[in-house]
Amino acid sequence: MNDATLFPIGEVARRTGLSVKTIRFYSDSGVVPLAGRSPAGYRLYDLDALLRLDLVRTLRELGLGLAAIRRVLDRKVSVAEVAAVHADAVDLQIQTLRLRRSVLRAVADHGSGPEEAALMHKLTRLTTAERRRLIDEFIVTTFGAEHARHGLAAMVRVAAPHLPDDPSPAQVRAWAELHELIGDEDFRDRMRRAAERQADPAGSGIDDGLPEPVRERITVAKQAGIDPAGPEAGPVVESAVRLFAQAYPHVPDAEVTARLTERLEAAGDPLVERYWRLVWVVNGWQVVPGLLPDASWLLQALRENHTP
Known part of the structure; x- marks a missing residue:
């Protein structure tokens, strides 16, 4: 190689758009080795160094660290392999930023205080597995391990709240309220009583144990958005009245x-209904007028005197 193919650091900076200080740093880090020095002792770089610097700049702009870049340049791993790993990391960062933005929006929109803001931030940082574990613990402690897969407990498990990766401020607030609700012993007692009423043979045809034909009619009505x-x-x-x-x-x-109205009123509980509404919000399910558990929907309809 002759001197015509070598470039002083100032020329390298001009060609690459990098600062002299940055090029020196990469040289001293061993990422871009020198091709030699001039008689006066100045650094000289060859065309390979320019190409390496261009690749380094690209990978740095994509967020890769020097250790990963050095492995690529040393051909220990391919650019594709490093890119795949880094893309996963970026996905996680994006998810974290989206959650952070949602919490900030929820705090701003709701006028939350320091404690509520801290709680929402803490809850949104939980992993999916950790959130699922919260619901599992709620089910077991509320209904008992032997009943955790039956009746109302099974409904809670199947329709467990799942906070999306990019939640809205309303979903963040709903998740925080849900967390507070499932940790309240009074609410757990109410859920136990709801489960007991559902399992009580004397309440056949009442609550979420409504006869299947009635439940099917209610499901169709709710899906159609019937108020x-x-x-x-x-x-x-x-x-419903005829079957009762x-x-x-x-x-x-x-x-x-x-009598049917009395039974439904006894079976209903505003906190239990609130739980389901919060689950709908967190899961992003469409909430139409009257979209309540079957017994609540029917109770509201009965109160409007829609009788034969």
Whole structure:
């Protein structure tokens, strides 16, 4: 190689767009070795060094560290391999930033204080497995390990809240409220009572143990966005009242609707309903008018006197 193929550091800086200080740093780090020195002792670089510097700059702009870059330049790993690993890391960083943004928006929109802001930040930093473990612990401590896969407990498990990677401020607030709710012993007691009422044979046809034909009608109505307070809910109520009357033939016909309403009111609980609404928000499920557990939907329809 002759002197015509060698470049002083100033020329290298001009050709690469890097500062002289940065080029010296890469040289001293062993990333871009010198090709030699001039008679006066100045650093000289060859074309290979310029190409290496261009690659180094590209990889640095993509966020790779010097250790990874050195392994690429030494051909210990390929650019593709390093890029794949780094892309995964960037995905995680993006997810973290999105969560952080959502928390900040939730704090700003809701006027949250320091304690609530700290709680939302802490909860959104939990991994998916850690969030799932919170729900699992809630189910077991509330319903007991032997009932954790039956009845209401099974519904809670299947419809467990799952905070998305890029949640809205409303989803962040709902997740924080859910966390507070499932940690409240009074709420757990209410969920236990709801599960007991569901399993009670005397309550057959009530709560989420409604007869399957009624539940199917309610499901179709909810999916269609039918408001339980509207006239279109009438046929569903008629079916429920008729089936209730068949199950309790000793109840006078004039009292059937009132008795069914009483049973549903006894089975209902505003905190349990609040839990399900928060789950819908966290999971991003569409909330339409009257989108409640079956018994709550039917109770609202009954209160509007949609009787046969």
